[in-house]
Amino acid sequence: MSSEHAENTGPEHTDSVAAEPAGTTPDPTPDAGEEQEDARDAVAEGTDAADGTSADRIWDVVVVGAGPAGASAAYAAAVAGRRVLLLEKAELPRYKTCGGGIIGPSRDALPPGFELPLLDRVHAVTFSMDGRFARTRRSRRMLFGLVNRPEFDAQLVEHAQKAGAELRTGVAVTRVEQHGPGVPDRRTVAVVLADGERVLARAVVGADGSAGRIGAHVGVKLGQVDLGLESEIPVPPSVAEDWKGRVLIDWGPMPGSYGWVFPKGDTLTVGVISARGEGAATKRYLEDFVARLGLAGFEPTISSGHLTRCRTDDSPLSRGRVLVCGDAAGLLEPWTREGISYALRSGRLAGEWAVRVAEAHDAVDARRQALNYAFAIKAGLGVEMAVGRRMLAVFERRPGLLHAVITGVRPAWKAFTDITRGSATLGGMVRSNGLARRALELLDRRMDTSAGHGPAGRGVPPRAQDGTERSGDDGSRAKGQDGGVTGSTGSAGTPGDTGTTGNA
Numbered sequence: 447m448s449s450e451h452a453e454n455t456g457p458e459h460t461d462s463v464a465a466e467p468a469g470t471t472p473d474p475t476p477d478a479g480e481e482q483e484d485a486r487d488a489v490a491e492g493t494d495a496a497d498g499t500s501a502d503r504i505w506d507v508v509v510v511g512a513g514p515a516g517a518s519a520a521y522a523a524a525v526a527g528r529r530v531l532l533l534e535k536a537e538l539p540r541y542k543t544c545g546g547g548i549i550g551p552s553r554d555a556l557p558p559g560f561e562l563p564l565l566d567r568v569h570a571v572t573f574s575m576d577g578r579f580a581r582t583r584r585s586r587r588m589l590f591g592l593v594n595r596p597e598f599d600a601q602l603v604e605h606a607q608k609a610g611a612e613l614r615t616g617v618a619v620t621r622v623e624q625h626g627p628g629v630p631d632r633r634t635v636a637v638v639l640a641d642g643e644r645v646l647a648r649a650v651v652g653a654d655g656s657a658g659r660i661g662a663h664v665g666v667k668l669g670q671v672d673l674g675l676e677s678e679i680p681v682p683p684s685v686a687e688d689w690k691g692r693v694l695i696d697w698g699p700m701p702g703s704y705g706w707v708f709p710k711g712d713t714l715t716v717g718v719i720s721a722r723g724e725g726a727a728t729k730r731y732l733e734d735f736v737a738r739l740g741l742a743g744f745e746p747t748i749s750s751g752h753l754t755r756c757r758t759d760d761s762p763l764s765r766g767r768v769l770v771c772g773d774a775a776g777l778l779e780p781w782t783r784e785g786i787s788y789a790l791r792s793g794r795l796a797g798e799w800a801v802r803v804a805e806a807h808d809a810v811d812a813r814r815q816a817l818n819y820a821f822a823i824k825a826g827l828g829v830e831m832a833v834g835r836r837m838l839a840v841f842e843r844r845p846g847l848l849h850a851v852i853t854g855v856r857p858a859w860k861a862f863t864d865i866t867r868g869s870a871t872l873g874g875m876v877r878s879n880g881l882a883r884r885a886l887e888l889l890d891r892r893m894d895t896s897a898g899h900g901p902a903g904r905g906v907p908p909r910a911q912d913g914t915e916r917s918g919d920d921g922s923r924a925k926g927q928d929g930g931v932t933g934s935t936g937s938a939g940t941p942g943d944t945g946t947t948g949n950a
């Protein structure tokens with residue numbers, strides 16, 4: 447993709463050249479005839495006030511959801527000179543349950559000129575096992591950064607706007623309609639808003655998060671669902687100083703669970719994540735975790751929960767002229783549940799390929815471009831996810847082994863630092879390290895994670911067609927800011943900075 451910002455005058459601007467998605471031969475630039483055809487289509491479909499269609503314009507690309515995936519997609523399509531509309535149901539900046547950890551691959555996927563609004567730079571990690579065996583490892587060089595999501599996401603959206611994307615906030619998309627009785631033009635998709643307004647596009651990118659409508663439309667299949675609970679805890683300067691530059695990662699009591707403390711100036715983001723279906727145990731883990739750290743006396747400003755979802759290997763990434771990316775596509779690192787880099791990277795690819803889908807003259811060509819998008823995702827993030835699933839399977843069975851290795855074996859700590867900084871990937875390491883590869887192959891034979899389904903004990907609950915949760919002991923809390931995890935009490939117990947070792 448071009449790294450230059452196109453001087454785009456907004457949605458009416460049509461004469462720029464499309465950026466070439468990575469690894470492809472560009473189709474010829476749409477000629478004047480095609481542009482006229484576009485204009486004729488718009489007029490032919492007309493503005494039909496009766497059915498709420500605002501067809502005075504047909505957008506090249508409509509992006510649903512203005513998180514990192516959506517902002518990234520909107521940026522990529524807009525910088526290619528296309529008419530891009532970004533639809534977001536919330537008003538920005540909006541809160542998002544997230545640790546805000548920005549690892550190297552996230553940093554590398556940011557648009558040019560983007561300055562990370564870092565609240566802290568991590569140079570040390572304390573690892574513990576359910577509060578015990580705490581050990582801190584340090585690094586002279588920064589491992590990763592920490593941001594507040596509202597600020598970070600809003601800044602990404604601003605970059606997309608500067609590239610020419612138009613933003614509409616406070617508009618919830620209820621469904622999309624592809625070619626059919628309601629959408630006679632084969633090259634057009636209708637995006638239907640909550641008030642009934644219909645917005646028309648040549649291509650749609652679904653980036654509406656883990657409970658989004660567009661993922662349900664595309665038929666995204668999920669192999670792993672987890673519940674994350676988090677509290678934003680303001681602390682006095684003395685406590686903040688103790689955490690500055692250091693995070694805590696605690697391997698939790700339930701298989702595959704872990705907790706974290708991410709310092710952000712005068713506030714600590716404290717959270718836990720575990721397989722869905724253990725809502726009460728996950729809540730108890732967070733309460734115990736907070737109490738052990740001596741933070742129970744501080745009132746959180748926000749306590750919230752959110753589901754994370756990972757796709758299966760065979761899950762679709764498109765349907766017709768609609769592509770999905772980020773959480774909406776179930777693109778997330780299965781072991782750590784790191785998703786910002788997945789959202790930024792898949793969002794950029796979706797934006798680039800949506801440009802090509804928008805240019806497609808018929809369904810066959812649109813399908814070809816959508817398959818190219820799927821191929822790009824599977825070749826990159828798909829490979830990383832497969833390794834992540836295998837790591838999660840190991841972690842679920844042998845958390846103690848993992849703790850011992852990462853805190854006691856220098857090459858393992860080095861690998862951790864390389865991955866968080868972005869100078870290596872887990873997939874690349876497994877490919878190039880014969881021992882690691884053989885060990886994982888042995889484990890693969892013992893637990894079937896190869897089909898893209900999560901490790902044992904991670905059943906996926908049914909998902910309604912509209913993308914909402916049907917039921918579940920924690921389904922309701924996962925929808926929003928449930929205050930149910932505040933106010934716990936207990937004895938203070940901060941994992942000590944024992945065993946400080948190593949520099950990377």
Ligand SMILES: Cc1cc2nc3c(=O)[nH]c(=O)nc-3n(C[C@H](O)[C@H](O)[C@H](O)COP(=O)(O)OP(=O)(O)OC[C@H]3O[C@@H](n4cnc5c(N)ncnc54)[C@H](O)[C@@H]3O)c2cc1C
Pocket residue numbers: 510511512513514515516533534535536540542543544545546547548617618619620653654655656657658659673674675676717718719751752753754771772773774778783784785786787789
């Ligand atoms: C507890 C927890 C901690 C995490 N910590 C980290 C971390 O430290 N680092 C990391 O990399 N990842 C982390 N993640 C994962 C990360 O938060 C997500 O993977 C990431 O936010 C995905 O970005 P996205 O753009 O795909 O979706 P989102 O950020 O969820 O954005 C989706 C957007 O779509 C909007 N939307 C939804 N429905 C509609 C609709 N119908 N119409 C219009 N707009 C709509 C939403 O309002 C939202 O703004 C964490 C997740 C959890 C649950």
